[in-house]
Amino acid sequence: MAAIDLVEAHRLELQGRLDGAKSQAERNRLGQFATPTGLAVEILEYAKSLVPAQQKTRFLDPAFGTGAFYSALLKVFPRSLIKSAIGYEIDPHYGAQAAELWARTALDLRLADFTRAEPPQTEDGKVNLIVCNPPYVRHHHVPRAEKLRLGQQVREAAGIALNGLAGLYCYFLCLCHPWLARKAVAGWLMPSEFMDVNYGQAVKQYLLERVTLLRIHRFDPNQVQFDDALVSSAVVWFRNETPAPDHLVEFTYGGTLAEPEVCGRIETALLQGRSKWTRFPLARDRAPAQGRRPTLADLFTVKRGLATGANEFFILGEQQGADNGIPRDFLKPILPSPRHPTGDVIEADKRGHPVLDRPQFLLSCNLPESEVKVKYPSLWKYLERGRESGIAEGYLCRNRSPWYSQEDRPPSPFVCTYMGRQGKHKRSPFRFILNRSQATAANVYLMLYPKPLLAKVLRDHPELGEAVWRALKRISAQSLMAEGRVYGGGLHKVEPKELANAPADAVLAVLKGFVKTPPEQMTLFHP
Numbered sequence: 001m002a003a004i005d006l007v008e009a010h011r012l013e014l015q016g017r018l019d020g021a022k023s024q025a026e027r028n029r030l031g032q033f034a035t036p037t038g039l040a041v042e043i044l045e046y047a048k049s050l051v052p053a054q055q056k057t058r059f060l061d062p063a064f065g066t067g068a069f070y071s072a073l074l075k076v077f078p079r080s081l082i083k084s085a086i087g088y089e090i091d092p093h094y095g096a097q098a099a100e101l102w103a104r105t106a107l108d109l110r111l112a113d114f115t116r117a118e119p120p121q122t123e124d125g126k127v128n129l130i131v132c133n134p135p136y137v138r139h140h141h142v143p144r145a146e147k148l149r150l151g152q153q154v155r156e157a158a159g160i161a162l163n164g165l166a167g168l169y170c171y172f173l174c175l176c177h178p179w180l181a182r183k184a185v186a187g188w189l190m191p192s193e194f195m196d197v198n199y200g201q202a203v204k205q206y207l208l209e210r211v212t213l214l215r216i217h218r219f220d221p222n223q224v225q226f227d228d229a230l231v232s233s234a235v236v237w238f239r240n241e242t243p244a245p246d247h248l249v250e251f252t253y254g255g256t257l258a259e260p261e262v263c264g265r266i267e268t269a270l271l272q273g274r275s276k277w278t279r280f281p282l283a284r285d286r287a288p289a290q291g292r293r294p295t296l297a298d299l300f301t302v303k304r305g306l307a308t309g310a311n312e313f314f315i316l317g318e319q320q321g322a323d324n325g326i327p328r329d330f331l332k333p334i335l336p337s338p339r340h341p342t343g344d345v346i347e348a349d350k351r352g353h354p355v356l357d358r359p360q361f362l363l364s365c366n367l368p369e370s371e372v373k374v375k376y377p378s379l380w381k382y383l384e385r386g387r388e389s390g391i392a393e394g395y396l397c398r399n400r401s402p403w404y405s406q407e408d409r410p411p412s413p414f415v416c417t418y419m420g421r422q423g424k425h426k427r428s429p430f431r432f433i434l435n436r437s438q439a440t441a442a443n444v445y446l447m448l449y450p451k452p453l454l455a456k457v458l459r460d461h462p463e464l465g466e467a468v469w470r471a472l473k474r475i476s477a478q479s480l481m482a483e484g485r486v487y488g489g490g491l492h493k494v495e496p497k498e499l500a501n502a503p504a505d506a507v508l509a510v511l512k513g514f515v516k517t518p519p520e521q522m523t524l525f526h527p
Contacts, residue, residue, distance in 0.1 A: 002075075004071065004074050004075050005075075007071065007074075007101070008037060008071045008075070010101065011066050011067060011068070011071055011101055012037065014066055014097055014098075014101060015034050015065075015066045015068075018066070018093060018094055018097060019032075019034065021093070022093070029137070029141050030091070030135065030137060030141075031134075031135030031136035031137035031138075031141075031167075031168060031169070032065070032091070032094075032135065033133070033136060034065055034066070034068060034133075035065075035068040035069065035133045035189060036068075037068065037071070037072075039189070040068040040069050040071065040072040041072045041075060041076065042256055042257050042258065043069070043072070043131060043187055043189065043235060043257065044069065044072040044073055044075070044076040044077070044131065045076050045257075045258070046187070046235075046237075046257045046258070047076075047129060047131055047185060047187050048076055048077060050185045050214070050237065050239070051128070051129060051185055054081070055081070055128065056081055056082075056083040057073075057077055057081055057082050057083060057128060057129050058083050058084045058085075058126070058127040058128050058129065058181070059073055059082065059084065059085040059086065059127060059129050059130075059131070060085075060086045060087075060127040060129070060130045060132075060176070060179060061085075061086075061087045061088070061130070061131060061132050062087075062088045062114040062117075062130070062132055062134070062172060062175075062176060062179075063088070063089070063114065063132050063133060063134045063135055063172060064087035064088055064089040064094075064095070064098060064109060065089065065094050065098070065133075066094055066097065066098045066101065067087065067098050067101065067102055067107075067109075068133070069131045069132070069133070070085060070087060070102065070107060073085065073131075074105070082106070084106070084108065084127075085105075085106060085107050085108065086107075086108045086109075086110065086127065087107060087108070087109045087110065088109075088110050088112060088113075088114035088117060089109065089110075089111055090111075090112065090113045090114070092111055095109065095111040096111065099111065114172070114175070115150060115153065115171060115172070115175055119157075119178035119179050120178075120179065123181055123182065126178075126179055126180060126181035126184070127179055127180065127181060127184060128180075128181045128183070128184040128185065129184065129185050129186075130176055130179070130180065130184065130185075130186040130187070130188075131186075131187045131188075131189075132172065132176070132186075132187075132188055132189070133188075133189040133190070134168065134169035134172035134173065134188065134190060135168050135169060135172070136167060136168070136169055136190070136191055137167055137168035137169070138167050139164065139165045139166060139167055139199075142168055147164055150162075150168075150171045150175075151164075153171075153175060154171055154174040154175060157174055157175050157177050157178050158174040158175075158177040158206050158210060159210065160174065160202045160203075160205055160206050160210075161202060162174065162199070162202050162203075163198060163199035163201070163202060164199075165197075165198070165199040166199040166200075166202070166203075167191070167199075169188075169190050169191065169194075170194065170199070170200070170202075170203050173188055173190070173203065173206075173236075174203070174206060177206075177210065177211075177240075180240040181240065182240060182241065183239055183240060183241050184239070184240040185214075185237070185238075185239055185240075186211075186236075186237070186238055186239075186240070187235060187236070187237050188235065188236045188237075189233060189234075189235050190233070190234060190236065191232065191233065191234070192218050192219075192221075192232045192233060192234035192278060192486070193232065193485055193487075195216070195218075195234065195276065195277035195278045196275070196276045196277065196278050196484075196485045197485065201275070204271070204277065207236070207238060208243065208268055208271060208272060209243075211238040211239060211240050211241070211243070212238060212239045212240075212241050212242070212243040212244075212247060213236075213237075213238045213243070213247075213249045213268075214237040214238055214239055214249070214250065215235075215236075215237045215249065215250040215251070215252065216234055216235070216236050216237070216249070216250075216251055216252075216277070216280075217234060217235045217237075217251075217252045217253070217257050217260060218232070218233075218234045218251075218252070218253050218254075218278060219232070219233050219234065219254070220253070220254040220255075220261070220490075221486045221487065221489065221490045221491075222489065222490035223254075232486050232487055235257065243268060246267075247267075247268050248265040248266065248267060248268075249265065249266050249267075249268060249271060250263065250264075250265055251263070251264050251265070251266055251277075251280040251281040252264075252281065253281055253282060262281050262282060263281060264280060264281025266280050266281070276482060276483065278482070278485065278486065279482035282478060282482070293503060294503070294504040294505060294508055295500060295501050295502060295503060295504050296448070296499060296500050296501070296502050296503075296504050296507070297500035297501065298451075298504055299450065299451055299453075299454045299504055299507060299508075300414070300448040300449060300450060300451060300454070300500065301448075301449045301451060301500075302446055302447070302448055302449075302496040302497070302499050302500040303409070303446070303447050303449065303496055304418070304443050304445075304446055304447070304495075304496055305409060305415070305440070305441035305442045305443045305444065305445040305446070305447055306362075306406055306407040306409040306440065306441070306442060306443060307396055307407065307442070307443045308362070308396070308406060308442065309391070309394045309395070309396030309397045309400075310386070310391045310394060310397070311442065313363075313386050313389075313391050314362060314363045314364075314404075314406070315334060315360050315361070315362055315363075315442070316331070316360065316361050316363060317358060317359070317360060317361075318359055318361065321361055321363075324378060324379075324381075324382045325378025325379070325381075325382075326363065326378065326379050326382060327376060327378075327379060330363060330364060330365045330376075330379060331361035331362065331363060332361060332362045332364055332439075332440060333352070333353045333354055333359065333360075333361055333362075333437060333438060333439040333440070334360050334361060334362040334439050334440050334441065334442060335354065335360075335415065335433075335435065335437075335439045335440070335441045335442070335445065336356065336358070336360050337442070337444055338417045338420075338431065338444060338445070340358070342356055344431060344432070344433050344434065344473075345433070345434045345436065345469075346433060346434065346435045346436055346437050346439065347436055347437070348436045348437035348438065351438075352437055352438030353437060353438070353439070354435075354437035354439045355437075362406060362440065362442075363382075363404065363406075364404075364405060364406035365379065365402070365404055365405065366402070366405045367402075368402060369383075369402055383404055386404070392404075409440045409441065409447065410440065410449075411435060411437065411438045411439055411440050411441075412435060412441070412447040412448055412449050413434065413435055413436070413448075413450070413458070413465055413469075414432060414433070414434065414435065414447075414448040414450075414468070414469060414472060415432075415433045415435055415441050415445040415446065415447050415448065416430055416431065416432050416433070416445065416446045416448065416472075416494075416499060417430050417431045417433075417444065417445060417446075418430070418444070418445065418446045418493060418494055418495070418499075419444075419491065419492065419493045419494075420491075420492060421489075421490050421491055421492065422477065422481075422490060422492065427477065428475075428476075428477035428480055428481075429477070429480075429481065429491075429492040430477075430480050430492070430494060430499075432469060432472040432473050433445075433469075434465065434466060434469040436465075446494070446496055446499055448472075448499075454468075454511070457511060457514045461514060464510065464511070464514065467510045468507055468510055468511075470510075471506040471507040471509065471510045472506070472507060474506045475502055475503060475506055479502055479503055480494060480499070480502055483498040483499065483501050483502050484498050484499075485498075
């Protein structure tokens with residue numbers, strides 16, 4: 001076994017021991033997810049293909065950990081071509097042990113916070129290869145004062161303003177800019193969510209305007225890269241030089257960096273006009289044509305279902321409501337969780353209640369406590385149990401008046417599950433349900449309320465309701481997934497605004513002959 005392989009085996013043993021000394025929750029909070037050896041080698045092999053053959057490498061890893069990428073660097077690059085290597089590690093729990101492990105090599109490991117480090121001032125002092133798996137620390141774990149400091153440094157370093165919801169990994173990427181020599185190559189292993197979310201817009205601006213974006217490889221989210229983190233990963237490659245006007249960015253998906261399953265080259269002009277990049281290279285997108293593509297937003301107002309604050313307390317079965325003496329006036333029918341198979345059509349009984357094996361009801365009362373206590377003693381007794389168990393002090397409940405009242409979410413004829421997996425047969429991870437009842441829905445669903453124009457058509461021609469529902473079901477899984485986002489393990493999620501942006505062509509085809517207004521003019525009918 002080669003000497004570097006022996007050291008790598010020792011590093012892996014060390015990594016496991018150090019990880020084991022921390023709780024999973026603590027490592028999640030600090031974003032400490034070690035890069036697997038095979039992936040680190042794969043990334044460094046690709047990095048080698050991007051740099052000139054005889055270039056002397058000046059390497060930097062600003063989130064070193066125990067040195068997975070440095071170990072891969074020593075395995076892939078000839079020692080004679082490694083001029084220098086710098087690592088930063090803020091956590092002495094890992095850094096002190098890593099310093100001992102690599103003490104006999106030329107590594108300059110600095111046990112310090114990279115975000116406070118002074119970048120080199122000379123071109124020779126800068127690095128020409130950065131490879132990093134930055135800390136995946138979510139924004140709510142970054143104190144406000146730190147966000148302000150980091151935001152100011154990013155503006156100075158990269159000339160962009162990061163959204164306050166950005167994770168720490170976004171700051172790391174931007175703060176490396178002044179460390180890069182001209183034509184330096186950078187490879188970043190990071191969550192693919194930046195490609196779709198609002199806070200990622202500034203990162204994408206940086207990638208398109210300040211550097212030349214070479215390639216983004218997105219791993220199949222069903223093949224999680226980290227055993228201890230359900231995150232969908234991507235490797236972002238760029239070169240520190242001004243992009244050419246006609247530059248094409250390579251997007252690859254699935255498989256490995258060397259052998260991806262899907263490849264495509266996308267014009268930067270097209271990327272500038274797209275808020276979601278995970279659609280590439282799977283979607284066959286084209287530059288925007290004349291006019292505007294019709295979307296579900298032209299026909300529906302999409303809202304998330306209501307959030308009760310404590311489903312186990314506020315959502316009751318019929319017998320449970322009767323056993324607690326809760327008056328029927330305060331129990332509204334509500335759709336069951338999509339986990340309970342009910343089919344995709346909810347029929348109604350004479351009262352408008354959904355026809356289900358186990359109907360459920362939402363407890364909602366707007367009367368003040370003083371009135372409930374006097375007029376409805378059984379309901380008061382039940383509410384008191386909720387107060388004693390701390391439900392009244394939960395975030396949602398304590399911000400409502402009275403705490404046991406609910407959001408106003410009238411029933412909608414169409415609802416959609418907002419989270420799911422695609423499954424073996426490539427079916428859509430999202431289900432559209434035709435709701436013929438007067439049941440509302442909790443926040444496990446998105447509710448599609450027809451806008452005035454469509455609502456009038458459905459009132460005049462109620463038979464069209466099922467046809468509209470079937471048209472919603474015909475929206476391709478790829479179109480819906482392209483609007484949403486995906487997490488490790490293949491879990492897809494779509495928010496109300498994202499679902500509203502899905503194509504409406506199938507629905508409009510059903511309405512042909514009933515709706516005369518062109519899609520681009522439908523907004524005139526919106527409230």
